[in-house]
Amino acid sequence: MPTRLSSYFLRTLREDPSDAEVASHVLLVRAGYIRRQAPGIFAWLPLGLRVKAKIEAIVRDEMAAAGAFEVHFPALLPKEPYEITGRYDEYGPGMFRLNDRKDAGLVLAPTHEEVFTLLVKDLYNSYKDLPLTIFQIQDKYRDEARPRAGLLRGREFTMKDAYSFDYTDAGLDASYQAQRDAYERIFTRLGLEYVIVKADAGAMGGSKSEEFLHPTPVGEDTFVRSAGGYAANVEAFTTLAPDAKPLEGLPAAEVHDTPDTPTIQSLVDAANADHPRADGSAWTAADTLKNVVLTLVHLDGTRELVVIGLPGDREVDLKRAEVAFAPAEVEAANEADFAKHPGLVKGYIGPWSTGGAVLGDGSSTGIRYLVDPRVVDGTQWITGANVPGEHVFGLVAGRDFVADGTIEAAEVLAGDPAPDGSGPVELARGMEIGHVFQLGRKYAEALGLKVLDENGKLVTVTMGSYGIGVTRILAIIAELNNDDKGLIWPPTVAPFDVHVIATGKDPAIYEAAERVVLDLEAKGLDVLFDDRPKVSPGVKFGDAELIGVPTIVIVGRGVADGVVELWDRRSGERTQVALDAVAASFR
RNA sequence: CGGAGUAUAGCUCAGUUUGGUAGAGCACCUGGUUUGGGACCAGGGGGUCGUAGGUUCGAAUCCUGCUACUCCGACCA
Numbered sequence: 001m002p003t004r005l006s007s008y009f010l011r012t013l014r015e016d017p018s019d020a021e022v023a024s025h026v027l028l029v030r031a032g033y034i035r036r037q038a039p040g041i042f043a044w045l046p047l048g049l050r051v052k053a054k055i056e057a058i059v060r061d062e063m064a065a066a067g068a069f070e071v072h073f074p075a076l077l078p079k080e081p082y083e084i085t086g087r088y089d090e091y092g093p094g095m096f097r098l099n100d101r102k103d104a105g106l107v108l109a110p111t112h113e114e115v116f117t118l119l120v121k122d123l124y125n126s127y128k129d130l131p132l133t134i135f136q137i138q139d140k141y142r143d144e145a146r147p148r149a150g151l152l153r154g155r156e157f158t159m160k161d162a163y164s165f166d167y168t169d170a171g172l173d174a175s176y177q178a179q180r181d182a183y184e185r186i187f188t189r190l191g192l193e194y195v196i197v198k199a200d201a202g203a204m205g206g207s208k209s210e211e212f213l214h215p216t217p218v219g220e221d222t223f224v225r226s227a228g229g230y231a232a233n234v235e236a237f238t239t240l241a242p243d244a245k246p247l248e249g250l251p252a253a254e255v256h257d258t259p260d261t262p263t264i265q266s267l268v269d270a271a272n273a274d275h276p277r278a279d280g281s282a283w284t285a286a287d288t289l290k291n292v293v294l295t296l297v298h299l300d301g302t303r304e305l306v307v308i309g310l311p312g313d314r315e316v317d318l319k320r321a322e323v324a325f326a327p328a329e330v331e332a333a334n335e336a337d338f339a340k341h342p343g344l345v346k347g348y349i350g351p352w353s354t355g356g357a358v359l360g361d362g363s364s365t366g367i368r369y370l371v372d373p374r375v376v377d378g379t380q381w382i383t384g385a386n387v388p389g390e391h392v393f394g395l396v397a398g399r400d401f402v403a404d405g406t407i408e409a410a411e412v413l414a415g416d417p418a419p420d421g422s423g424p425v426e427l428a429r430g431m432e433i434g435h436v437f438q439l440g441r442k443y444a445e446a447l448g449l450k451v452l453d454e455n456g457k458l459v460t461v462t463m464g465s466y467g468i469g470v471t472r473i474l475a476i477i478a479e480l481n482n483d484d485k486g487l488i489w490p491p492t493v494a495p496f497d498v499h500v501i502a503t504g505k506d507p508a509i510y511e512a513a514e515r516v517v518l519d520l521e522a523k524g525l526d527v528l529f530d531d532r533p534k535v536s537p538g539v540k541f542g543d544a545e546l547i548g549v550p551t552i553v554i555v556g557r558g559v560a561d562g563v564v565e566l567w568d569r570r571s572g573e574r575t576q577v578a579l580d581a582v583a584a585s586f587r
Numbered sequence: 588c589g590g591a592g593u594a595u596a597g598c599u600c601a602g603u604u605u606g607g608u609a610g611a612g613c614a615c616c617u618g619g620u621u622u623g624g625g626a627c628c629a630g631g632g633g634g635u636c637g638u639a640g641g642u643u644c645g646a647a648u649c650c651u652g653c654u655a656c657u658c659c660g661a662c663c664a
Contacts, residue, residue: 538624
């Protein structure tokens with residue numbers, strides 16, 4: 001049976017909704033696919049559900065091809081499993097939490113690692129049952145501080161999440177690869193451009209991790225890539241450190257007066273004016289060692305001051321710092337933090353003073369001191385002397401000061417060398433559409449998932465976790481496929497295959513349209529039939545363009561001559577076809 | 588969480604400056620006309636003007652508090 005617009009649950013809007021900004025959001029609401037329920041939470045209408053189902057069908061198809069089995073968990077879960085793995089605390093305010101009438105704690109799951117692990121623990125005990133990959137398509141909940149851009153960043157979103165279970169590392173590698181391959185096929189079938197980048201495992205824990213990013217300027221992720229094939233999320237980028245240099249023969253450090261130079265720029269200007277370099281070349285910001293004071297807020301709420309030393313031509317990238325210090329939160333140090341450490345002279349902080357070490361283990365302040373990987377032994381720096389208006393020149397790393405370690409917290413700049421030697425990187429923005437992780441044994445260990453191996457020995461299972469954002473993908477496809485008239489769905493995900501419009505007052509037109517619809521359905525096509533009487537042609541054409549079914553058949557005035565028009569939504573091209581040849585013109 | 592803005596009919600908005608009977612277009616209902624680009628005529632239903640308090644003879648309009656939403660930023664699949 002065709003879907004008849006005269007009785008379909010659909011209302012299109014003539015005007016843009018005032019609360020929508022991006023094209024996908026505006027058009028999905030206007031064309032009657034979704035309705036906003038609360039910020040970042042949407043109701044799905046019949047048209048929207050059809051597109052969602054199309055995307056899910058492709059995902060299911062490839063999951064089955066990859067040997068994964070579908071299950072379905074509740075979105076509402078007890079909090080205990082999340083407490084056991086520590087994620088109840090680590091996830092922070094991003095997780096929806098609630099209590100039932102008995103005051104038992106529940107969560108709306110942001111992801112389902114814990115309960116999948118427990119399910120397998122319940123049912124499986126032997127290595128013979130592995131490998132196993134199971135998945136679900138389920139709504140996830142994350143209490144985003146600021147949901148935005150409609151479906152692109154919501155608080156409720158549909159995700160396909162798969163979990164693999166192996167008892168050997170090689171097995172995990174194979175399971176991971178199978179999902180990774182499936183993802184490539186899924187995104188290819190959906191016609192979505194993607195880049196696979198090295199990623200940080202973040203709150204999930206685990207080791208190897210890659211993100212599938214759709215390159216777009218509006219993406220929330222910054223990633224780097226080199227011509228030689230290296231690609232990584234900036235959060236996972238590792239700095240290519242130069243070789244250490246010999247310490248012998250380097251001149252002694254000298255303290256100079258540098259009044260009113262609290263910033264790197266003012267310091268460089270003063271250095272060039274008053275203390276030019278011996279060989280005559282100019283000092284630059286890269287010759288200075290900037291010491292940035294950060295406060296770590298640990299999970300138990302304690303605050304720890306830490307100083308990061310990095311070349312003065314770079315800023316600290318807070319996201320990278322967060323990753324480096326996870327699960328602690330990172331903040332800029334505030335006045336109260338400084339007040340507790342009078343040894344820190346704002347604007348003139350450095351690891352060294354005439355009185356000895358100022359930063360690091362065993363120093364006068366005892367504050368943890370971590371440096372950028374570029375600060376290798378034998379490098380010489382201009383940096384604060386811990387006295388107002390004074391800097392030390394030629395301070396040598398490894399001789400005059402020793403850091404407690406290195407840290408990947410400096411911003412990544414275009415032109416930085418890729419860590420694998422494949423050349424300089426460029427920066428680009430992308431939106432995460434898939435993520436594959438090797439979780440390793442973190443969850444299995446915490447929740448006690450073990451199996452007996454060939455030798456009858458209990459071994460802890462190793463796991464992978466694999467996510468695809470279904471509703472986000474739907475939004476991206478809508479974002480990529482529209483014009484000023486409305487949506488233009490690719491045939492693979494369109495809510496219908498054909499949109500038949502009957503327009504005219506002659507009853508023969510409607511009779512002809514009914515026959516066309518039957519012919520099309522006989523070919524196995526999903527038909528949306530605009531049979532609305534007393535609706536003017538302009539409205540029908542406008543709605544068809546707004547809804548965005550790829551092919552539109554206009555049954556109207558041509559019926560008298562035995563022809564109808566095929567209208568390609570994307571190209572706008574219209575061709576005349578004989579009435580009885582319409583169905584044959586579809587593959 | 589910082590900054591900006593908005594809140595009046597189902598939707599998009601005017602009215603607030605200067606207090607005096609609640610408005611328009613679209614959508615919806617009835618009847619008629621119309622049918623290849625968002626038609627026309629006639630009639631109709633629908634709003635405690637976000638919320639609480641205050642000023643006033645009288646508040647959508649002035650004052651104060653609160654709340655919600657949107658955008659930018661921080662954060663985030």
